[in-house]
Amino acid sequence: MIQITGLTKVYRRGRPPALLDLTLDVRPGLVTALLGPEESGKSTALRLMLDLERGQGVTLFGGRTYRGLRRPEREVGVVLPTVGGMAGHPGRTARGHLRMLAAAAGVPTGRADELLEQTRLAAVAGHRLRVFSPGMNRRLILAGALLGAPGTLVLDAPTEGLSPRNIEWFHSFLRSFAVAGGTVLVTTRTPQEAAQLADRVATLEQGRLVADQPVADFRRTRLRPEVSVRGPQMARLADLLLGQGALVRRDGAVGLAVSGIGRTEIGELAYRHGILLHELAERVVEQPAPRAVLPASSGRSGQVQLHKARTASDGSQPAPTVPGPQAAPGPHGTPGPQPVASPPAAPIPHAAQSPEPARARQAVLTAPAAPAAPVVPVAQAVQAPQAPLGTQSRVPDVLLTETQHLAPLEPLSPTQALPVMQAPPGSVPSSLPPSPLPPSLAPSLSAPLSPAQQVPQGRQAPEPGYALRAAFAGAVGTNLATATASATTSATATTTASAAGTAGTAAVGAAATGTVSTGTASGASALSGAGAHARPSDPATPAPVVGPDHRSE
Amino acid sequence: MRVLAYEARRLSGLRSTWIVLATVLLCDAAVAALLARQVSSGPLTVAAAVRSVTAAVPLLPLPIAAIGAGVLGALSYGHEVRHPGLAASQVGYLRRVRLLFGKVVVVGALSALLAVVTVLVDAVVTRLALGPAVDASQVFARGALTGGGRLPVALAVFAVLAVAAGGAGVLTASLTRSASAGILLLCALPVLLEAGLALFLRQTGTARADAADEVLPLQYGFDWVRAGSGPAVGGPLDLADPALLAVLASPAVLLVLVCLVAQLRRRAL
Structure with missing residues (x-):
């Protein structure tokens, strides 16, 4: 002992x-x-x-x-x-x-x-x-x-x-x-x-203890099983997978990271629809730990203060958009997994969970040291890891790049793929070597170019910051359009997006299509549906994309 | 006791220990042969015999055997710093002091052994290398060691010097936490100490310096001091003199105290 x-x-x-x-x-x-x-x-x-x-x-x-x-x-x-x-x-x-x-x-x-x-x-x-x-x-x-x-x-x-x-x-x-x-x-x-x-x-x-969990909890909250799929027809496969309720994330140029659906099912799905696969492998992806935020009065939080503001700003956006697979959260419900051990989950302060993300973001932008910034003591963070919070605050630069790379076949930004964390414990597969399908399995299909490659690269926001903000506003607009259908907020979102660049408008357009087509689906699934249906419904849209090679320009 | 067993195993398990010992003996034999060759014809004086048998070269700050003992001591500590056996268990102050003490004891014993073997080997070499014109019957007589005189005192002082050098090697390396720096410091010590001690002896009015010159196989400060202060009034060196003993022992005690204080500030050896 x-x-x-x-x-x-x-x-x-x-x-x-x-x-x-x-x-x-x-x-x-x-x-x-x-x-x-x-x-x-x-x-x-x-x-x-x-x-x-x-x-x-x-x-x-x-x-x-x-x-x-x-x-x-x-x-x-x-x-x-x-x-x-x-x-x-x-x-x-x-x-x-x-x-x-x-x-x-x-x-x-x-x-x-x-x-x-x-x-x-x-x-x-x-x-x-x-x-x-x-x-x-x-x-x-x-x-x-x-x-x-x-x-x-x-x-x-x-x-x-x-x-x-x-x-x-x-x-x-x-x-x-x-x-x-x-x-x-x-x-x-x-x-x-x-x-x-x-x-x-x-x-x-x-130097700070951010979590102390039994290994079952650790596996559930910090490790996430994923299936990595590669092949020439990933856009089609992504649509099919989204139709099956899986969560799909772009992984590299010609790859997908799929969660929420098994490896065999993906393989069968691809076979049934005649999609050629080059790789189909399970792996385990790390989730960053939730960040413990120090109380401002501790005297040592000078450095942490910055993170706190960022935590508040970033954590506020996904909260309404991330419902659990089982049930959408209540207005003050925790989107993260329910804690196993007592004490129960710490209620997130309202600033971090405001139903109007635009306002929260505005507040954060204007006041970096938000007074209502959440104070999550270590113990509570340990017992109830607020995963969306942690993810967002941990990798702001990853968020940036991923958002820049918002593409039609990637309707979910990685932060929105978080409900996978509620996958049952013990579902962590051991990482297997990639097992490419034998080519005989895949019917001979002309492999069309991925749409991301077809997209001309000239028509995007000139500055990465703008692109980010535009895509961001687009995402916000999507959320609001699905959740509240408020005309004014979507109008503001649209204006922001159009002011910022074409990518944002494209995203909003996709959101609108999604709303129409999926109807009453809620939260993330609605969003994913939006992304899924946006591309096939309007294939002629020339450049709704910030291509994968964005940064090379 | 565990510390002594550990240190003995540590010393014997290292190749460098045996290399140092063999090197010391070889050099000693070579120097003894060289010195014996240079002895002029006639009866062999005690001073020349002591110089040859202990292989004390004026070039070196210490006799070769003493230097070897110091190197062993310094390496003993330096190895402990670079390759700590059980680093974490040396956190406690008492444990570190105990290990230091064990090292001094084991290295001291080895140094004494080295001195004895050196004298034996060098005596044989000297006897063989002496020219035919040299009359060595006085020194190599049967009762030369037991029957009083300068020779046994000089050999005893030599052994004490070797032991002291071994212990000082451990302690200087513990101060510098490095074997090479410890060896350098050890080589600098006699140069400083001898002059200082000789000055001190002259200040106290006891003119023993020139007597010590004959006994100790060291060549530094005594000549220098004597040259500056006119003809010395020599008397026989009385090793039982408490004042002299105190003067000789004070640097050693000082070194031990400094090492103990230095260990207070540390977390590892």
Whole structure:
């Protein structure tokens, strides 16, 4: 049992803290993963836990700090990254190294040989460490940490840079260690690894704990199964898929990322309609973690303030447009997944969820530090990850590019594809190698050019910013047209769009068509329907598109 | 005890340890042979014999064996910094001090052993390399070591010097956290210390400096000080003199204290 309380580290005064108030319990019998991108404070957290660095906060290993342990190597096994990944002096043999450490730990020499067997190093025990591969070195480090038969393991990126075989070995070892009652805390950078290895995943971002979830929740909210489809006739397939209720996103020039429908069904659909496929593969896509927003009074939120404003602005738009597949949300309902654990979901402040996104956006544009910006304490963010919020705030630049690339066969911007998060847990497929269909399956069809390629590239908004805003306004107009059918708002949206560029008007046109054709469908499906029907209904429309090569101009 | 076992295993498992030891012995033998060749004919004086047997070259700040012991000590700490065995378990201050102490003890013991082996090897080499005209019966007599005189004192001082150099190598490397910087610092120490100590001895009015010159196989400050202060009034060096002992021991104690204070500020060795 490791109790981490309030670990904080500020490397330089005035800088944002490398780690801020990390509080976490690592329970025995479970593998707990500390997940985060580089420089997010994982290693700092571990070093602070072990008192290797000065900082604030206390970490108790079974009730004592690490320094206070009488025999630390008998209670906590530590695997830290070493210089050059070497387990020890390069001129020493593996057996000599382990026996030396055994002497330091006060365990009999036989234990060293035992661990060499256990880590599958017995065959090379007589060789010097300089000929050891990274995987062998890492296993030797692990063997050294296990010498004193500790009940707790703390590992910093144990599988980083290892071969799949070694990674698999490490995973199975750590899992069996935890199953035997041990406590394991491990850091990792990849969510996929965290989902495979851990029973509990704590997500760090910029030194802050943004989520602490059981792995089932983690899989449900942070990983999203997708099917990647490639082929020459993706536009047609996208229409068919949208008709089936799937969520389709453009993925590269000639690819689609489909979610909400199985791989086999996509294959069958393509076969039945004679669509040639080049690739059909399942994969798992990472969802960014929800961002925890600090209260403004904490004194440390100077840097976070910017994100907060952006969170409010971006989070406000998709909220009305993203209904769950099961039911449209109420006026104040949470679009995200319902939390499993108590306390219940934190109600989002109204600014973040205003039914009039245009107004919210206006407010944000005028006042970057919105006074009504949502304050989501860490605990609530942990329990009820507000995924749309997080997604939007996390990748504003991705949003920008994706919105620029709004194309007729991509009716959904990636942020609107979020209801997929409610896919049942356990539906995370393992990533499979791409399995192209045999060409005999696909009937010989003349492969027409993708419409995006047919589109002349000259008639788009001259400036990316404008294009973004226009497309954005178009999306807003779509929402409003479907939701409220208010003439005035759509008029304003149209004027904004026409003022900004042609792309926006095209989107609004598509929205209008969609409204007509799909009738009472709500939210995202209406929008997707709009996108789906826009292209075939008006194929002659010359340039409603900001083409994929937009930025090259 | 665990620390001693660990350090002994660490030292013996490294190839560099054996390389250093072998190099020291080879150089010692070569220098001893060279010095023995240069001894002029006539009876072998104790000073010349000591110089040859301990292979003390005026070029070097320390006898070769002492330098080797210092290198071993510095490497012992430097390896710990570069390739920490169980880095995380050295967080506690007491544990680090214990490891430092263990290193000093093990390296000191090895240094003493190295000094003894050096003297034995060099005695054999000197005896073989002496010219036929040199009468060595006085030094290589049966009772030369047991029967008082300068020779046993000089050899004991040599052994103490080697042990001190080994320990100082560990400590200087612990100050600089680097083996090479520790070795350099160690080589600079006798140059500074000798002159300082000789000055101090002269200031206190006890004219023992020239006597120490004969005993210690060092050549630095004594000549320099004597040259500047007229003819020395020499008396026999009394190693049991508490004042002298205190003067000789004070730098070592100072070094240990500085190292302990430096470890206070650290989280790892």
